[in-house]
Amino acid sequence: MTVIAETAPVSNPARWMGRALSGLVILFLMIDGAIKLVPWPVVTETMDRMGYGSSDALMRGLGAVTIVCTVLYSVPPTSILGAILLTGYLGGAMASHVRIGSPLFTHTLFGLYLGLMLWGGLWLRDKNLRNLIPFRR
Template sequence: MSDIAETVPDSKCARLLGRILSGLVIVFLLFDGAIKLVPWPVVTETMDKMGYGSNESLARSLGVITVVCTVLYSIPPTSILGAILVTGYLGGAIASHVRIGSPLFSHTLFGLYLGLMLWGGLWLRDRNLRSLLPFRR
């Protein structure tokens, strides 16, 4: 059996797709972190609806965590650490949406969609990750 990591993903097209997926995730997470740093009223209102209260200090703390983890993900030498940290953050978001009974496909699973894009983009653009997590045919 040959690894797909050895045959397909080292192409320029795969790397470009990986960069696009990663770029979309980075832009979204930086925006998400930035609106929490301000924090916009929609942030504190949403936090209150989710049971965390409309605490601006907590919103800013979450914004800092989001931005720092995203920056770690965007820098190639620390991208795997950043991906692990962002995955944990997204898991907390999923758990929060499950707890309050948010709609499944639009809200609750959004963190899963973002996580798949995050890891998929990283897998396509990072040869070391492909060798660590090979897919077999």
């Protein structure tokens, strides 16, 4: 017989903290995706420094992927799928920064910081995720 422990309901302050964290992540990633859709010189120069060339098509493709994954994350029924896809995206960004030797704490680990906020916000606002990944006292 399998017994599944139910987690205690999360308080309103914790739920609002989760929404605030998720909102910051969503805002940042939507802006990041949007600036990649516009061929601004600063974005193409950064892509070139990262070793991806200054291709407008690649830049726009990455912008579209970022926006689609962020929208999936922001909609409750698909939020876990969006979080998984964004985790992969952020991991790729971190790998790119490692490859070109970017500063560790400000550039390379920024994807980790954003990923922790992404999953932390989702964990605080999604009961299903709290049931799947319970933290015991």
